[in-house]
Amino acid sequence: MPLSADDPVATALRDAATAALAQASAALSSPAAPVVLLDGRSGAGKTTLAALIAADWPGPVRVVALDDIYPGWDGLAQGAETAREEILAPHRAGRTARWRRWDWSAQRHGESDAVGPGTGLIVEGSGVLTPASAALADVRIWLESPAGSRRERALRRDGDTYRPHWERWAAQEDTHLALDHPRHWATLVAEVP
Known part of the structure; x- marks a missing residue:
């Protein structure tokens, strides 16, 4: 998402x-x-915020998007658990984290990826912030962020690819909110218009 100086969304994300x-x-x-987890509903600005944080990170840092891990349109919870088990836990233990990316075109696991323990880590995606993570x-x-704003941003970004899956994904986000209470675990809550 392009960020302009007079855009209230851009200002909120820069402040965050x-x-x-x-x-x-x-x-x-x-x-x-250090490890940063970025959670929020679809279209809230997670990817943009992750890029802003990474741009000013003092040293090596890696951004991992759960969009590259979710196993399909019904995979919010599984993607978050994969991130916890295969990325966050090994990284915190000082080991290299290894996982397989999801190939959305083929609808199966694809190439392997890894990040070493000395690299800062920013993991962004709906569902990533749970009591365990x-x-x-x-x-x-x-x-x-308000539902209308989020939907407009998400569909502008992903268009017809995402449109038929919006409600299906939102239902999984609802489940995450009810079970995991991500806002409760946050060290920082950012309001994005």
């Missing part, structure tokens, strides 16, 4: 990035590289 970097700076002196992250962000 500044606050997230301030929180992450406290963890930069620890032996393990919260313990594995230094900064935990929940993005709050």
